[in-house]
Amino acid sequence: MALLEVDGIVAGYVTGIDILNGLRLRVEPGTITGIIGPNGAGKSTLLKTIFGFLHPRQGSIVFDGRALQRLSPHTIKRLGISYAPQGTNIFPHLTVQENLQLGAWVFRRRRPQVTECLERAYSAFPRLREKRRWRATALSGGEAKMLSVAKEHITHPSLLLVDEPSAGLAPRVAQQVYAQLLQARAQGVTILLVDQNISKAVEISDYLYMLEMGQVRHEGPRQAFTDHLRTLIRDALLGV
């Protein structure tokens, strides 16, 4: 059974203008599912709708047997879904430690467990331990991204929604972020990835959807996409 099933959703920001038009997709557990498509296809809107920032006008979203389409983000988070929006998802005026605690507190009010979660995050990212009393504004771009990832790490999501993980990052840092995603999959986290970087998305995803005008234009396993990569990129760029 699929971990996440999106069926026929219609959603948009303003009444009368639908960004998603009856979109349907499935995310199998333990896989990375990639979503590609031209600008304005509705990729980010899809993630926001799954995470409850937008409520679909029609259709259903089912996660692990539970309907999500009427829930709000904080409830969805508690069900085990994490959402990493574009850019860095950190609170600049909080210290590094407070940023991490925020992730842990929402789930576990008990102090020893929170401390244990923090320890785990610090051993995975030793740089963050050194700077734990610093304001997050004082971090470099790469460190900030590390903190964003560590913050998601701490909450143990079963499904991670990632929007444009490499946007605005130096290629070397982007490489590290993709390595993090692969590592998360190896630990059993299911990932739904939205990416402008088509060749990278095709490289790390197990199954892909190509969106256009709020609908699925193509779908298939990685193999089917690698064969037509060149055509896909041209189509996506030209938006035909």
Next chain:
Amino acid sequence: MPSFLRRLGWWLLVYIGLAWLPWVLSGYHTHVLTTSFYYVILAIGWHLLAGYTGQFSLAHHTFAGVGAYTSALLVQYAGVPLLIGIGAGVLCAAGLGYGLGTLCLRIRAIYLALATWAFAESIRLLITVEYQITRGDLGLRTPLFFRTPRPTPYYYLFLGLALVAIWVAWELVHSRIGTYLRAIRDDEEAAATMGIDTFKWKRFTFAVSAIFAAVAGGFQGHYVGLLSPTPMKFNEMAMIVIMVIVGGLRTFPGPIVGAIFIELLSEFLRAWGELRMVLFALLVMVVARGYPGGLVGLCQAAAQRLAGWSPALGLLLTPRRLEE
């Protein structure tokens, strides 16, 4: 909770440390200090909402008025004891604050300021217009809390209330909830992606800050002995904003320092009349432009400079976490 008891001990020490003042001061000066404690409670409450949660409400003074009028009217018409009247005022303000917070959940920044301002003006006009009940601009007499207009007992009362308010705010800000509030201020959407129920905590803070205001207003009403809608005018809100900004927005001691400083300055310059507001407005502009940390920020900078000269002095002067 030994650390809890230790902090309680510290607050008692502060209380005792300030308790001798009325013995050496004149009645007038005691009154001025009492009033500045009243403003400390108001400023701290508003700062929880505006400084920590980033909700720039302009209705804080209204909740003080709601607390005062609810109590005064209940005492007058229903004959309830003063403390019960004040309690009812606090409950009423908390409910209204929660309601206002609910109305303003999706309103941000300047629109939030406008909406809360409209709310404040509506309540003030309601009280002015319903003069058969509230006596409007004629003023509503209220029984005195200690049956005497002498300021000394009220000094002890408001000193205690102010210390409790500071303490409650401190515990709140340094708890899990305090981090949630600052996260909401930094980025509301990101806070929601962290699983924080942003609506719940915004409403909570609106209600809590209304409670602070209503406690202060309720007791103040039974100190001055005469209520009128005048302190519910925008001037009063402006004073609270000025106090917090001059003291230091987003620093914990800012509202305390600012409230006492501005109230003392305002009394000192009483002869200037309305011209004081011009001076305060200029002060706010200078602070906002040049010293965003306000008086507290200035002191911290000075302490750090001193620490550069003498590390031992610096250790004494820079406590662990003054900021936020």
